[in-house]
Amino acid sequence: MTNYHVRPIEEEDIPFLWEMLYASLHTRENDEPLPIESVHTPELSKYVEEWGREGDFGYIAVDQHNRRLGSITLRFYTDQNAGYGYVNAATPEMGMAVTQDARGKGVGTLLLQSALDEVERRGIEAISLSVDPDNQAIRLYRRLGFVEKGLCGTSVTMVRVSTSKS
Secondary structure, eight states: OEEEEEEOOOGHHHHHHHHHHTTTTTOTTOOOOOOOOGGGHHHHHHTTTTTOOOOOEEEEHHHHHHHHEEEEEEEOOOOGGTTTOOOOOOOEEEEEEEEETTTTHHHHHHHHHHHHHHHHHHOEEEEEEEEEETHHHHHHHHTOOOEEEETTTTHHHEEEOOOOOO
16 A cells, blocks of 8 residues: 655646646546646636745645645635636635546545645635536545535536534
8 A cells, every 4th residue: 555645735846736737627438638738728727827826725645755646726716717616705716636546545535634624724714616527526525525506617616614614
């Protein structure tokens, strides 16, 4: 069994965040994969561009060889630059992805729990995300307290209210 842990995102992780943004783009089983350049469209690039601005936080999961296994990011948006899971300016939108070979091993749970702990520490009232209804990760989100709030295109917007606020 591989040992892994999480650490805060550092500047040298930004290229990996772009990789994970691409990995997070859900395509159905028989669909052609999206072109890698799609992450540089305005609708998607907002999730990584200028990473490290005020309010941004997240984690990278790494194994004992410091190999990156996944990322989780939380970022605040406004009505003017709303993401797919946008709820309001006070609610950061979460993005998460795990490398193909690390899926199903608890890496996503570790990343998400680390982020939820930080949300509690910061006193953030709620977080949101956008997920394709066919993405297996939706089960993890439900298990950790996210509830469906609506649809944005073909994606489900989910929200989790802080346990100290619920």
